[in-house]
Amino acid sequence: LFAAVEMAPRDPILGLNEQFNADTNPNKVNLGVGVYFDENGKLPLLKCVAQAEKQMMEAPTARGYLPIDGIAAYDKAVQGLVFGADSAAVKEGRVATVQGIGGTGGLKIGADFLKRLNPNAKVLISDPSWENHRALFTNAGFTVDTYPYYDAAKKGVNFDAMLAGLKAAPAGTVVVLHACCHNPTGYDITPAQWAQVVDAVKAAKLVPFLDMAYQGFGEGIKEDGAVIEQFMAAGLDFFVSTSFSKSFSLYGERVGALSVVCESKDEAARVLSQLKIVIRTNYSNPPTHGAQVVATVLNTPALRTLWEEELAGMRVRIKEMRTLLVEKLKAAGIKQDMSFITSQKGMFSYSGLSKDQMQRLRSEFGIYGVDSGRICVAALNKKNIDAVVSAIAKVS
Numbered sequence: 353l354f355a356a357v358e359m360a361p362r363d364p365i366l367g368l369n370e371q372f373n374a375d376t377n378p379n380k381v382n383l384g385v386g387v388y389f390d391e392n393g394k395l396p397l398l399k400c401v402a403q404a405e406k407q408m409m410e411a412p413t414a415r416g417y418l419p420i421d422g423i424a425a426y427d428k429a430v431q432g433l434v435f436g437a438d439s440a441a442v443k444e445g446r447v448a449t450v451q452g453i454g455g456t457g458g459l460k461i462g463a464d465f466l467k468r469l470n471p472n473a474k475v476l477i478s479d480p481s482w483e484n485h486r487a488l489f490t491n492a493g494f495t496v497d498t499y500p501y502y503d504a505a506k507k508g509v510n511f512d513a514m515l516a517g518l519k520a521a522p523a524g525t526v527v528v529l530h531a532c533c534h535n536p537t538g539y540d541i542t543p544a545q546w547a548q549v550v551d552a553v554k555a556a557k558l559v560p561f562l563d564m565a566y567q568g569f570g571e572g573i574k575e576d577g578a579v580i581e582q583f584m585a586a587g588l589d590f591f592v593s594t595s596f597s598k599s600f601s602l603y604g605e606r607v608g609a610l611s612v613v614c615e616s617k618d619e620a621a622r623v624l625s626q627l628k629i630v631i632r633t634n635y636s637n638p639p640t641h642g643a644q645v646v647a648t649v650l651n652t653p654a655l656r657t658l659w660e661e662e663l664a665g666m667r668v669r670i671k672e673m674r675t676l677l678v679e680k681l682k683a684a685g686i687k688q689d690m691s692f693i694t695s696q697k698g699m700f701s702y703s704g705l706s707k708d709q710m711q712r713l714r715s716e717f718g719i720y721g722v723d724s725g726r727i728c729v730a731a732l733n734k735k736n737i738d739a740v741v742s743a744i745a746k747v748s
């Protein structure tokens with residue numbers, strides 16, 4: 353039966369974890385997967401999460417099936433966070449939100465729904481994009497192409513080319529946009545540029561699908577989510593997938609969501625009914641724990657304040673690591689101006705290192721980053737940064 357089954361390649365990101373775990377180098381550093389580690393190199397358990405769990409344990413509940421679309425209080429909290437507490441679209445019942453299995457799950461529910469709705473549409477992702485975007489939309493049955501994004505020479509975004517790429521796309525094309533903290537490059541476009549993207553998407557009648565996995569890691573919760581407001585103000589229908597993996601340090605709980613902004617309440621009800629079919633036929637209904645934690649935190653004012661402080665702490669520490677990395681690379685004799693690292697946002701830095709250099713970092717020094725040159729600066733700390741810098745200096 354399985355004689356013809358071919359060995360699939362390792363996942364370009366999660367596959368690195370397998371390699372990292374098997375590496376016996378005592379000085380190894382994992383800058384591959386997008387995970388935040390604290391100044392001691394530990395995966396944090398946020399205080400707000402621990403307190404919410406304590407509260408939940410004090411009044412334990414049985415674990416029945418959740419509704420197909422998840423915990424109602426969670427979905428509502430997601431809407432408040434993503435669209436704003438006073439959002440007209442939410443108040444008017446025009447937003448269909450479902451709990452998802454992480455941000456990836458939200459993307460997949462959206463992709464499967466879109467494939468049924470518009471089977472011939474093409475999907476455009478940024479060049480480059482999160483490795484799994486292409487794989488996920490391809491596996492959902494779409495042809496996936498790219499729009500220009502990264503400008504290696506400029507160390508930034510080739511915005512004119514991006515805009516031209518979007519304007520040239522046929523009506524109905526699904527365009528996947530990173531709401532903030534672009535993965536993998538770390539380069540975001542400005543609010544004024546977003547306004548032009550929104551206009552282009554509207555004029556070309558594209559279907560915007562915003563991936564927001566890093567809200568709060570760029571400039572702040574509100575600032576990072578500001579683009580959503582621009583899409584709402586333009587009166588567009590659009591998709592937003594969200595993730596709490598990073599912002600709550602709840603990676604393994606797989607807590608995310610998909611929201612679809614529709615024209616009317618009636619339309620949203622019909623869209624929701626279809627999303628529920630996608631979920632029911634994939635995994636029936638979502639798990640309880642992580643979403644209950646997030647709902648408890650977001651809906652309890654004191655815990656929410658604590659969460660915002662803890663998220664700000666992670667954001668600030670990442671920025672400090674960026675500054676330190678630039679200083680130390682300079683001190684290590686790297687001639688090239690590396691200050692672009694501090695203009696990037698979120699967990700990642702597109703370092704400009706080649707595939708060959710990334711592989712040497714791994715095999716010779718136990719420093720793991722993605723072949724594309726992406727390194728997770730959120731995993732740097734004062735103890736491991738010198739080893740990372742000296743290894744980069746040696747391969748440069």
Ligand code: LMR
Nearest residue numbers: 365366384385386482535
């Ligand atoms: C990443 O890009 O490293 C994260 O989003 C984790 C993942 O699932 O790939």
